[in-house]
Every structure is written in C-alpha cells, then in structure tokens.
Amino acid sequence: xxxxxxxxxxxxxxxxxxxxxxxxxxxxxxxxxxxxxxxxxxxxxxxxxxxxxxxxxxxxxxxxxxxxxxxxxxxxxxxxxxxxxxxxxxxxxxxxxxxxxxxxxxxxxxxxxxxxxxxxxxxxxxxxxxxxxxxxxxxxxxxxxxxxxxxxxxxxxxxxxxxxxxxxxxxxxxxxxxxxxxxxxxxxxxxxxxxxxxxxxxxxxxxxxxxxxxxxxxxxxxxxxxxxxxxxxxxxxxxxxxxxxxxxxxxxxx
Amino acid sequence: xxxxxxxxxxxxxxxxxxxxxxxxxxxxxxxxxxxxxxxxxxxxxxxxxxxxxxxxxxxxxxxxxxxxxxx
Numbered sequence: 001x002x003x004x005x006x007x008x009x010x011x012x013x014x015x016x017x018x019x020x021x022x023x024x025x026x027x028x029x030x031x032x033x034x035x036x037x038x039x040x041x042x043x044x045x046x047x048x049x050x051x052x053x054x055x056x057x058x059x060x061x062x063x064x065x066x067x068x069x070x071x072x073x074x075x076x077x078x079x080x081x082x083x084x085x086x087x088x089x090x091x092x093x094x095x096x097x098x099x100x101x102x103x104x105x106x107x108x109x110x111x112x113x114x115x116x117x118x119x120x121x122x123x124x125x126x127x128x129x130x131x132x133x134x135x136x137x138x139x140x141x142x143x144x145x146x147x148x149x150x151x152x153x154x155x156x157x158x159x160x161x162x163x164x165x166x167x168x169x170x171x172x173x174x175x176x177x178x179x180x181x182x183x184x185x186x187x188x189x190x191x192x193x194x195x196x197x198x199x200x201x202x203x204x205x206x207x208x209x210x211x212x213x214x215x216x217x218x219x220x221x222x223x224x225x226x227x228x229x230x231x232x233x234x235x236x237x238x239x240x241x242x243x244x245x246x247x248x249x250x251x252x253x254x
Numbered sequence: 255x256x257x258x259x260x261x262x263x264x265x266x267x268x269x270x271x272x273x274x275x276x277x278x279x280x281x282x283x284x285x286x287x288x289x290x291x292x293x294x295x296x297x298x299x300x301x302x303x304x305x306x307x308x309x310x311x312x313x314x315x316x317x318x319x320x321x322x323x324x325x
Contacts, residue, residue, distance in 0.1 A: 006276060058308055066314060068312045068314060078286070079287040080291070086283060095269055127324070213320070217320075236268045
C-alpha cells in the first residue's frame with residue numbers, strides 16, 4: 001500500500017512537473033527568447049574570424065526557439081518533478097509538523113535554493129558569452145557547485161535538527177542557515193571564476209537575460225509547489241482517512 | 255518523528271513513508287531523471303555520447319534559458 005502511495009505521488013509529481021514546465025515555457029518564450037535573439041544578433045555582428053552565416057545550420061532558429069525550447073523545458077520539468085516528488089515522499093512527516101501542501105512548497109523552495117547556489121557563482125549566459133575552450137571546466141564546476149549545494153543543505157538541516165533540543169527551533173534554524181551560507185560563501189571564494197563577457201556586449205541585455213532565466217525557475221518551482229501540493233494533498237488525505245478508520249475500528253473490534 | 259509514529263491519525267502531521275519502500279523508486283527514478291537531465295543539459299557540450307551537434311543544437315535555447323553552461 002505504501003508502494004502504491006509512492007507510485008501515485010511520483011506520477012502526480014511528473015504531471016505537476018509537466019504542467020509547471022508549460023508555465024515556465026511560456027515565460028521562457030516571451031521573456032527569454034527576445035534576449036537570446038538579441039545576443040545571437042550581437043554574436044553575428046561581432047564575429048570576425050568565424051562567420052556563423054557560412055556555417056550549415058543544423059537546426060533552424062525557428063525550431064530552436066519553439067520545439068527545441070519546449071523539448072528542453074518540458075523534459076526538465078518532468079525529470080525534476082519526478083525527483084522532487086520522491087524528495088517529497090522522504091520529507092513528508094519528517095521535517096516537522098507540515099501537511100502535504102506545505103511540504104510540497106518547502107521542497108520547491110529547496111529546489112529553487114539548489115538552483116541559486118551554482119547560479120550566483122556561474123550565472124546563466126546568453127549566446128555570445130562564454131569561451132568554448134573552458135566549457136568542460138565550467139560544466140563540471142556548475143554541476144559540482146549544485147551537488148555541493150545539495151550536500152550542504154542536507155548537512156545544515158541535520159545540524160539544525162541536532163541543535164534544536166539545545167537552542168530551540170528558532171535559533172537552531174538560524175544556526176543551520178548561517179552554517180549553510182558560510183560554507184557556500186567559502187566555496188564561492190575558492191572555486192575559480194570565469195569572465196567571458198565579450199567586449200561591448202550590452203550590460204542591460206546580460207542583466208535582462210539572467211533575470212529572465214531566474215523568472216523561468218521561479219515560475220517553474222512556484223507552479224510545481226502549488227500544483228503538486230494540491231495533487232499530493234488528495235493522496236495523503238486519503239491515506240490519513242484510511243489510517244483514521246482502521247484506528248477507530250480497532251478498539252471496537254477488541 | 256516520535257510524535258508522528260505515536261499518532262498517525264491526528265491529521266496535523268502526515269505519517270511518514272517507510273524508507274524501504276522508497277529506496278528502489280528513488281534509485282531507479284533518480285538515475286533515469288539524471289540521464290534525461292544530462293541529455294538536456296550537457297550532451298554534446300562538455301562531453302558527448304553521440305557524435306555531431308544535433309542534440310546540442312536542438313535543445314540549444316533551452317540550455318541557455320535553464321542556466322546550463324552551453325558553450
């Protein structure tokens with residue numbers, strides 16, 4: 001029966017991820033795509049040595065900005081929705097006195113935090129920004145930073161739980177949060193930085209592009225938290241009702 | 255945690271799901287999701303399973319707007 005519950009929550013997580021992905025796709029298309037196009041226009045105007053115009057276009061811009069973008073964002077939504085649903089299964093009832101909807105929103109908030117940790121050090125870059133020679137290092141460091149964020153968040157949570165009996169919930173949470181921020185700050189200080197913005201690239205465009213990528217994530221995770229919370233509440237409530245009826249039935253039977 | 259086990263039917267805190275039941279789902283779905291995210295986020299960028307640039311070019315805009323290092 002518990003396996004069935006996990007299966008139901010997983011299916012709902014992937015569906016909620018798909019729905020949130022659709023919302024994020026709308027934001028990515030209307031806020032992000034104009035900036036991607038502007039950055040590509042800059043790239044083409046300033047490429048002296050290798051002109052992109054002569055290259056054979058593997059996938060047209062029209063396909064990249066519609067079907068290609070949709071593939072990326074929706075698969076991202078479903079995959080992370082599935083992962084978030086399983087994190088939810090673990091977190092439910094284990095992180096304090098939170099119901100299904102509150103737990104779903106907290107898991108979404110944690111996911112957004114995990115996105116922000118690498119973002120603040122290695123922010124999203126539009127086309128034309130980024131040195132192809134360092135793509136290997138930057139990709140490795142990006143995922144390393146994300147993994148570090150996850151491990152540090154788990155560590156801070158464990159620390160907070162350990163301190164809770166001594167310090168009380170409030171100060172234990174503050175201590176855990178502080179430890180997390182300090183550890184991430186130290187990682188920022190020691191990991192290498194990359195400045196690949198080409199000379200003359202408009203600062204406003206870079207800012208707007210990065211804001212639009214943040215908007216995509218904010219919409220994705222807010223949408224996921226609310227939609228999945230709504231769907232999960234029903235599964236969990238049904239479970240609680242079943243548990244309630246058996247608990248009530250037991251004394252009558254004896 | 256002791257409270258939730260003692261009173262699963264109060265409704266305030268939902269009962270926990272046993273880790274034994276969760277582990278196989280977490281492992282299988284986790285691995286599958288990571289493979290999907292790899293193809294969306296990094297294939298034919300830093301490393302390649304398939305040669306060429308078709309995968310990279312197809313998800314190019316998604317990669318930029320989802321914050322993955324693209325090129």
